[in-house]
Amino acid sequence: MVSYAARPLLAQTPRRLDTARPASHGTHLMNSPESKPPAPTSSAPAAPAPPSPVSELTRHSLFEDALALFSATLLIALGVAIYSRDHLLSGGMAGLAFLLHYATGYSFGKVFFVLNLPFYVLAWRKMDRAFVLKTMAAVAMLSAMTEITPQLVSFDTLHPAYAAVLGGLLMGVGFLMLFRHRASLGGIGILAFYLQESRGWKAGHIQMAVDCVIVLLALWTAPLSHVALSIGGAVMLNLILTMNHRKDRYIAS
Numbered sequence: 001m002v003s004y005a006a007r008p009l010l011a012q013t014p015r016r017l018d019t020a021r022p023a024s025h026g027t028h029l030m031n032s033p034e035s036k037p038p039a040p041t042s043s044a045p046a047a048p049a050p051p052s053p054v055s056e057l058t059r060h061s062l063f064e065d066a067l068a069l070f071s072a073t074l075l076i077a078l079g080v081a082i083y084s085r086d087h088l089l090s091g092g093m094a095g096l097a098f099l100l101h102y103a104t105g106y107s108f109g110k111v112f113f114v115l116n117l118p119f120y121v122l123a124w125r126k127m128d129r130a131f132v133l134k135t136m137a138a139v140a141m142l143s144a145m146t147e148i149t150p151q152l153v154s155f156d157t158l159h160p161a162y163a164a165v166l167g168g169l170l171m172g173v174g175f176l177m178l179f180r181h182r183a184s185l186g187g188i189g190i191l192a193f194y195l196q197e198s199r200g201w202k203a204g205h206i207q208m209a210v211d212c213v214i215v216l217l218a219l220w221t222a223p224l225s226h227v228a229l230s231i232g233g234a235v236m237l238n239l240i241l242t243m244n245h246r247k248d249r250y251i252a253s
Contacts, residue, residue: 065181069138072177076185077145079170080108081153086160089218089230090171090237091211093119093187099214103221109143116186123190134183135190142185160229168233172240179203179245196245204242211238 060068083090089098097112104111116139123132178184184193188210192203211234218227 060181065134065183068177068181069134069141069183072174072181072183073138073141073145074174075170075177076142076174077149078153079167079174080142080146081149082155082158082163082167082170083230083233084108084150085155085158086163086229087222087226088160088164088167088233089215089222089227090167091188091214091234092207093185094171095211095214095218096187099218099221107147109146112146113139113143119186119190123186123194127190127194128182131182131184131193134181135186138178138183139186160226161232164229164233165236168236169240172237175207175237176240176244179241202242203245204238204240207241208234208238 079090080094082088083098084101087102089095093112093115097108097115100106100111100115101108120132120136123135175185179193182193184190188207192201192206192210195201195206196203212231215227215230215234218230222230
């Protein structure tokens with residue numbers, strides 16, 4: 001509020017006081033259009049936002065992919081050795097390879113490699129070439145490692161229930177590493193990975209459904225107790241995939 005002594009001065013020189021007088025001397029001057037400085041204008045376009053570094057920072061290098069394939073197949077080969085000792089079964093192509101291995105006596109590695117050959121044609125036509133090449137490399141490495149592992153590792157005492165859980169965990173972690181590095185072990189793994197990438201279906205759910213069917217087929221060749229333990233191991237394996245292989249939790253490729 002302006003004092004009585006200032007009123008004549010305001011009436012004589014209103015424009016001078018509007019521009020020069022501090023705004024704190026009269027609250028009505030703060031809202032005056034003449035007291036506000038003009039908004040700065042610029043004809044230069046706004047600088048574009050920098051590109052997101054996620055795709056570059058999180059992409060796996062060739063060395064990381066190679067190390068992951070080696071580590072994953074090493075873990076899975078150990079799981080296969082544990083299952084073979086107690087005549088347990090897994091699902092997918094490995095489950096079929098186990099069935100033929102027990103029935104014919106041919107080594108698991110050789111049977112597993114041959115069973116995967118037809119799936120390479122489908123994968124080559126429908127999926128990324130890098131994925132197919134890494135999958136072929138993983139299958140070849142696992143076939144070789146399953147031949148070597150029994151000569152390096154032996155178990156004097158191993159309870160079948162513990163073998164089912166431990167083997168399922170080892171193979172589950174191995175599959176998880178392969179999936180996260182855009183690879184698989186062929187067969188059902190290729191189908192599960194393709195459906196997750198194209199339709200959003202969880203790879204663990206697909207793998208679990210197929211695994212349970214294959215393990216049930218083992219009733220023709222294995223005791224019921226071993227089949228039950230094998231189903232438990234398949235559930236353990238696929239729980240690892242279901243909980244950890246999700247797009248909303250993992251973005252690297």
